[in-house]
Amino acid sequence: MSNVLEIKGNPNECVRKFFKHLLDSGKVEGIFALGKQDEGFHYLLVTDSAKLDDIYPFTPFMPENAANLLSRLTSIKKFSKRIAVFIRPCELRAFIELVKREQATRENIIFISPICGGVLTFKPYAEGNLENALPDYWKAFSKKENATGIRPTCGACEHFIPLNADITVFPVDDSCEFYLNTPLAEEVAKDAPGETSEGELDETTFAPVMDIRKAEKEKLFEQLNLENFGIDGLIDTYGRCLGCHGCGTVCPICFCALCTFDAKENEFTPALFENELIKRGAMRIPPNTIFYQLGRVTHMGISCVGCGMCSDVCPADIPVSSIFLRVGEASQAIFDYLPGKDYEEPVPLAAFVENELTDIED
Amino acid sequence: MEKNQQKDFQPKIIGFLCNWCTYTGADLAGTSRLQYPPSILPIRVMCSSRVDPLFLILSILRGADAVLIGGCHPGDCHYQEGNYYARRRFALLRKVFDSFGLESDRIRLSWISASEGPRFAEVVTEYTDKIKKIGPNKIGKEVFL
Numbered sequence: 001m002s003n004v005l006e007i008k009g010n011p012n013e014c015v016r017k018f019f020k021h022l023l024d025s026g027k028v029e030g031i032f033a034l035g036k037q038d039e040g041f042h043y044l045l046v047t048d049s050a051k052l053d054d055i056y057p058f059t060p061f062m063p064e065n066a067a068n069l070l071s072r073l074t075s076i077k078k079f080s081k082r083i084a085v086f087i088r089p090c091e092l093r094a095f096i097e098l099v100k101r102e103q104a105t106r107e108n109i110i111f112i113s114p115i116c117g118g119v120l121t122f123k124p125y126a127e128g129n130l131e132n133a134l135p136d137y138w139k140a141f142s143k144k145e146n147a148t149g150i151r152p153t154c155g156a157c158e159h160f161i162p163l164n165a166d167i168t169v170f171p172v173d174d175s176c177e178f179y180l181n182t183p184l185a186e187e188v189a190k191d192a193p194g195e196t197s198e199g200e201l202d203e204t205t206f207a208p209v210m211d212i213r214k215a216e217k218e219k220l221f222e223q224l225n226l227e228n229f230g231i232d233g234l235i236d237t238y239g240r241c242l243g244c245h246g247c248g249t250v251c252p253i254c255f256c257a258l259c260t261f262d263a264k265e266n267e268f269t270p271a272l273f274e275n276e277l278i279k280r281g282a283m284r285i286p287p288n289t290i291f292y293q294l295g296r297v298t299h300m301g302i303s304c305v306g307c308g309m310c311s312d313v314c315p316a317d318i319p320v321s322s323i324f325l326r327v328g329e330a331s332q333a334i335f336d337y338l339p340g341k342d343y344e345e346p347v348p349l350a351a352f353v354e355n356e357l358t359d360i361e362d
Numbered sequence: 363m364e365k366n367q368q369k370d371f372q373p374k375i376i377g378f379l380c381n382w383c384t385y386t387g388a389d390l391a392g393t394s395r396l397q398y399p400p401s402i403l404p405i406r407v408m409c410s411s412r413v414d415p416l417f418l419i420l421s422i423l424r425g426a427d428a429v430l431i432g433g434c435h436p437g438d439c440h441y442q443e444g445n446y447y448a449r450r451r452f453a454l455l456r457k458v459f460d461s462f463g464l465e466s467d468r469i470r471l472s473w474i475s476a477s478e479g480p481r482f483a484e485v486v487t488e489y490t491d492k493i494k495k496i497g498p499n500k501i502g503k504e505v506f507l
Contacts, residue, residue, distance in 0.1 A: 229463045235506050260416070279425055284506045291416075291423055291507070298415045298458050327461045331454050349454065352446035354436065357453045361436075361471050 003186055005178040007194035011058035014176035015086065015112075015169065017193055022084050023049040027188040028110065029081035032070070033057040039128055043069055045083075057086040058171065060137050060150070061130060062119045065309050067094035067252035071104040078105040084188075086112045088119070089162040090307040093340020094252035096164060097303040100347055103255045110184060113162035114169045115206070117141040118154025122312050142173070144209050146216060151308035153321045156217035158210060159305075161203060163341055168201055217325075224319065226326050234290050237323075240316035241289045247310035247320045248292075253300045253339075261292045293320075297327050302348055303339045304328030373427040373493040375486070377404045378413045382440040383475045384432025390479030398483040399490040402430065409433070410471075411444035415455040418469050425502020428468045428493045430485075435473040445473070467496060 007014040015033070022028045023046075035044030036056045041063050044055055066087040073079070087095070092113050098104040117137070124133045133149055140147035146155045162168050166185040170177045178194075179201045180186045189196075229237070245262065248254045260266060268276075268287055276283050304324045311321035332338065334357075335348035379385040385406050391398065407413060410433030418429045431452060433445040452471045459466035470489060474482050501507075 226461055227463050231464065231501050231504060234462060234464075235504065239506055276424070280503055280505055282505045287507060289507065291420060294419050294423075294458065294462070295416045298419065298455055301458065302454065327458055330461045331457045334453055334457055335450070349447070349450055352443065352450055354446065357449050360453050360456055361449055361473060 003180045003189070004197050004199040005180065005189050005192055005194050006175055006197070007178065007192070008175045010174065011114075011169075011171040011176055012056050014171070015057045016052050016055065018178065018189075019046075019052055019055070019084065019086075020049045021192045022188060023047070023052070025191065027082070028084045030079075030083040031055065031086070032066070032083055033086035034059055034061070034063075039130075041125070041130070045073075058114065059130075060117065060119045060134070060147070061125060062088065062091075062307070062309065062312075064250060065094055065252040065307050066091040067098055067104070068250070070095055070109075071098045071252075071255060074105045074109075075103050079108040082108045082110060084110045084112060086114075088116050088307075089113050089159055089165075090116070090157065090305045090340075091252070092162055092165060093159065093305040094303075094307060096340040096343055097253055097305070097347070098255060099343060100345075101255065106343070110167070110188060111162075111165045112167040112169060112178075113165035114171070115162075116154075116157070116160040117147060118150035118157065118160075119308075120147075120149050121151050124149060141171075144206070144212075146212055151312060151321070152220055152319070153306045153308040153311070153325050156213055156220045156322075156325065157306055158213050158217070159338075160209065160213070161201070161206065164343070170201065220322055221326050224322050224326060226323060234294075237318060238289050238293050240318055241293070242316055243286045243289055243292070244315065245292070246313045246315070248296055250309040250313050251296075251300065252305070252307065252309070253303045254296065261288065261295060266291075297324060300324075301328040301331050302335075302337065304332075305339050371494060371498055372399070373401045373490055373498075374425075375402045375428045375430055375489065375493065376421045376426045377402045377430045377432060377486075378407050378410070378417065379404050379432040380410045380434060380440075380445075381406055381408050383434035383438065384410075384472075384482065386476035387432070387474045387478050387482040390476065391482045392479075394479045396479060396483040398486045401490045401493075402486050409439070409441055409444040410448035411441075411451075413448060413451070415451050415458075418455060422464075422468060422499065423501055423507055425499060427499045428470065428489065430489060431469075431471045432474050432482075432485075433471070435475055438475060465496065467492065468499065 019031045031046045033055045035054045041061050124130045137147040166182045168179040306325040308321040337348050421429045439445045456466050472485050
């Protein structure tokens with residue numbers, strides 16, 4: 001049984017009120033959340049409570065996976081003061097994966113995460129229509145349905161309830177319920193403006209959402225038809241790839257400062273070109289498209305949280321994230337692993353069990 | 363013509379062999395004058411866990427008909443636990459191949475110890491026969507990779 005704090009107002013206002021309390025009472029020194037500047041949405045780090053009007057944490061939009069940003073802030077040194085961080089469940093899971101890989105530190109962070117209805121794709125944002133899409137989004141959210149225009153992997157996401165958040169926020173009608181999951185959360189929420197009561201998040205009320213998401217995922221995978229790809233399918237799908245490597249850049253799990261695929265090691269030398277041309281008679285320039293895609297899914301698929309950033313930034317509209325979700329889930333299933341579930345559980349490739357997988361060796 | 367080609371087809375198998383077990387095992391097969399097909403192209407690595415899954419993907423994309431990883435039996439690794447990591451990586455890569463509908467029979471993981479010269483010859487013979495049945499890897503001729 002945990003405590004519940006209820007604050008009145010629309011989702012963004014509630015969270016702002018709560019953040020104002022946190023900053024003014026000195027319980028945290030900074031707030032990390034989605035902010036708005038004219039038409040642009042970016043993550044903001046706010047230390048002055050007078051600047052809190054700029055934050056719009058509930059906007060269903062992900063300019064960059066926040067795990068990436070938090071890794072940039074904490075990979076060298078932990079936060080010296082306590083920061084409250086408002087991020088979506090998948091961003092939190094990606095952050096935990098980065099902590100396991102020693103690319104981020106969790107000290108002095110208090111995580112606040114919402115029940116997530118998914119985020120909208122970049123399309124309405126790029127067209128300047130994001131605000132117009134919001135009423136429909138919230139209508140669908142309160143009806144516990146998938147909103148139109150959200151990322152395909154968001155529509156198929158089964159992990160919309162945050163796993164390791166200190167505080168879970170659930171917007172209901174014209175108020176927000178803050179579920180205080182840890183002693184730290186209860187400590188910082190003391191004397192916050194709002195009604196406090198005893199209670200627990202009833203996950204069964206989200207069963208219809210889960211059913212919709214599961215059905216959506218099945219449909220997504222069926223459309224993808226990955227198991228019948230073969231080399232022809234790969235060439236068809238990745239034929240549009242420009243080789244910009246944007247999908248790797250925005251991926252929260254792809255943390256390497258210099259990717260092996262960008263390294264000179266994988267550059268085609270004149271001799272290699274000649275060799276390949278003797279064999280094939282012609283070759284695509286730039287080469288290594290399928291090598292990059294297969295290689296990335298092999299390296300990072302095990303930790304894929306399905307945030308959908310990669311598909312969203314793809315200029316050629318390749319369903320990268322759907323493919324990652326499909327292959328990622330298949331490879332996570334071998335080791336019964338859910339990325340971001342637990343700080344202590346090692347990444348499968350950095351651990352082993354002596355008697356396992358005997359069917360693949362001989 | 364097609365049939366003849368199939369009959370004359372000599373697979374090209376890239377072998378990533380661990381220095382301490384399989385490579386020495388292959389040596390033993392040689393010094394024992396054991397016969398096995400000339401299809402394997404051995405690359406010596408210090409441990410089977412040195413093999414990045416990318417090596418296998420690249421080999422297949424560049425046109426190798428198959429890739430064999432050879433390592434010490436579980437529990438016998440020169441570095442105590444390298445082959446356990448190799449096994450997990452291999453399992454993952456197999457799953458990726460299967461998920462994309464690629465032929466996962468073209469990659470194989472075998473434990474062959476330094477004293478198992480005959481087993482090395484046997485594994486290479488058996489695997490060569492299997493790849494002959496599957497046929498050449500057509501990815502080697504693809505233009506748009």
